[in-house]
Amino acid sequence: MELKELEHTIEGILFAAGEPVPVGRMAATLEQDVETVDRLCRNLADEYRFDRRGMCLVRTEDCWQMCTAPEYADPIRQTLEHRKPPKLSQTALEVLTIVAYFQPVTRAYIEQIRGVDSSYTVGLLLERQLIEEAGRLAVPGRPMQFRTTHQFLRTFGLSSLDELPELPAPSQEGVQMTLDLESAIAKMQEEEAGEV
């Protein structure tokens, strides 16, 4: 198959899928290696962006997904009578952040960190498909664990969890303490080295 034709086949697949499609699965069908398919997706994504088309291609982890370009969201929503999803509440953001950074986590863990019952919020995030179930933990009671979804990555403009912003350093005192300790250790090692 010629490259342009491959590109348009991929376009058709991503259009029809309506959800993230693993690069590997496309590569298998198209009898191409993963790198080629990934490069073609990237080309297509660049073309879309350059031409300011109505759709765009979004990469999340090892998947590509076709979405509308965010700049047209308002007229699209208006025409289709879709509601703009409401902003996430501070509570929802906190629970989501805990899941994102410490996944997979149980509800009990979330509640330990937040210090309050969080079952409603966990349910809400599940419903909005920002988190999903991720198997049960092998402890008594076998509690369900949760992790973030592709939808989470997409709506937060991340292509993988590695791109999550770094957590701020712990409290001021903790930082000072750690620095002190590290410098003390360094000093100690210097001295040791000097002694040898």
Next chain:
Amino acid sequence: MELKELEHTIEGILFAAGEPVPVGRMAATLEQDVETVDRLCRNLADEYRFDRRGMCLVRTEDCWQMCTAPEYADPIRQTLEHRKPPKLSQTALEVLTIVAYFQPVTRAYIEQIRGVDSSYTVGLLLERQLIEEAGRLAVPGRPMQFRTTHQFLRTFGLSSLDELPELPAPSQEGVQMTLDLESAIAKMQEEEAGEV
């Protein structure tokens, strides 16, 4: 809005809709006349065909719909065969719900409740075998009535219509709405009865 931008907004709308979108509705949102929007859709359709892209635009009556290009059907089917079967759109779920709770109903009745043309969706549900024809109503025009099928029960894990969940208690603002709706329905039924 510049023409190219309009064209790409339309592209985004048709992509996100997944079903036929009336030209008039797009024209209203974009504050353009119907002819302009129709011409832009035609342009876009020609471009797609000329470039042999993965999607195509199809005109049916006064609507445009974005579909997969038939020439890529095979690789698309092969790649997506393993996915979960596609889900009904919100629109389709709404129509199906109305049929389920108020059956047998005519299309006019569905459209009265939803406030928008629903012929495409009724056709889709018929094709998916979730609803079926249920005889004609004895009023002038003898409109066809619809009811849900066994396939519907299976899809929703119900063993009979008696197991349909209770209707939701309407929200505060929804109460007035429901009353209005009910009186509208009653009035319509009276009128239908009167016409026999």
Next chain:
Amino acid sequence: MDVPVYHLDKVVKVRKEDMEDFDGPLDLILHLLSKNKMEIRDIPISLLLDQYLEWMEQRERLNLEVASEFVIMAAHLIYIKTRMLLSVDDQEALSEMEQLMAALEAHQHKESYEQVKGVTQVLAQRYAYGRDYLPGPPRPLPQEKGYRYQHQPQDLTAALQRIFQRGEGAAAPPTRAFQGIVGREPYPVETKARWILDQLRAGGVTHFRALFRGNRSRSEIVATFLAVLELCKSNQIYLAGTSEDSTLTCTQPNGEFSPETDDGGGQTWN
């Protein structure tokens, strides 16, 4: 050897009492734990012991005031753990260990929560933009018929709630909803009847269904059907077969269409 006694009251009650004093050593332990990628409850005693001994060796030569409490804590940790190892039934050691662990965990959770709260605003800004990526719906596979997705019954009530909330129930139905009820699309039954007779004379026997081929609207179909009834009534055609497969034959191949009643043939289907 005398058993040294350390009191960790202040540590284990870290949540209730003045935290400031004890943030330090706890943080240090946590820092070491996180550096070694360990769970609090699985602290390998040997590692702590190594570090502890190292500190003990160095502490006289270095000014390590800041870490002194860590040393005390580490010492006590090792002491408790040793007691646990020597006697499985040392309940006091067990519960003290539990308390210490709980305090450490509570402290760690508090730290995590502070960090989480610190990053939520960054994420909120990303979401404000990212929620505008609208995914398209999955399209049916080419040639896919029927419906295979499995739903929850609640999807129905949710759909109805959306209809209610949109509150468009009172909106006027579109004109096309009344198509076939009030639309003006006249197909004179008489014209249809003549057409049927012509068809039969030309082609002989015809299938009933074949008459509807090419009918473009509901009105036209109704008119064709009424014409068939009319012709049967006036014995001009003969209808045979089952409801699935029936044929029409013309009984008077040379006759003209003659309505039985005055209004019958002149009837127009609107």
